[in-house]
Amino acid sequence: MLQEIIGKRLTDIYTVGFVYLFEEQREFTPDLRWIYLEFEDILLEFESIEQYSRLKIEEVSDIRYQFESDEDMIKVKSSVIELVLVSSMLANNTVKEIALKDGTEKKCAAAKIILENGQIIFLDPGFVHGIGIGGREQEKYWCYCKSF
Numbered sequence: 001m002l003q004e005i006i007g008k009r010l011t012d013i014y015t016v017g018f019v020y021l022f023e024e025q026r027e028f029t030p031d032l033r034w035i036y037l038e039f040e041d042i043l044l045e046f047e048s049i050e051q052y053s054r055l056k057i058e059e060v061s062d063i064r065y066q067f068e069s070d071e072d073m074i075k076v077k078s079s080v081i082e083l084v085l086v087s088s089m090l091a092n093n094t095v096k097e098i099a100l101k102d103g104t105e106k107k108c109a110a111a112k113i114i115l116e117n118g119q120i121i122f123l124d125p126g127f128v129h130g131i132g133i134g135g136r137e138q139e140k141y142w143c144y145c146k147s148f
Helices: 136-146
Strands: 010-020 028-039 042-049 054-060 073-079 095-101 110-115 120-127 130-134
Touching: 028 073, 028 120, 042 120, 042 130, 054 110, 054 120, 110 136, 120 136, 130 136
Parallel strands: none
Antiparallel strands: 010 028, 010 073, 028 042, 028 130, 042 054, 095 110, 110 120, 120 130
């Protein structure tokens, strides 16, 4: 399944979460157990599993809101591509390579996506609140944590 994204352009990165309705000042609360990456016509769901120690990757047709919610909560998604990439406007945000660390799509320790323009997207399921996502620094931090 992951080979299908090679040569596809990364078009967006989403988190899911909720907004409480009863608060005077509303605040988006992300649920970082799930991160979605959109590659043209392919949507991949990255899920932190096994008590935030492993990553599961699945192709899905739509964003899924798998967390429990109350009637005073609105389920929302938020685009974070501008926060993750150095520049989402650079030409050639096309996937060059993907590497899974210690496992397969069903269960791996982390995932690294390399774009044609040199940017890296590293997904680390080892955070207390879900998946950490970033570039080279995120990968270095993951390697540092694995050394303990």
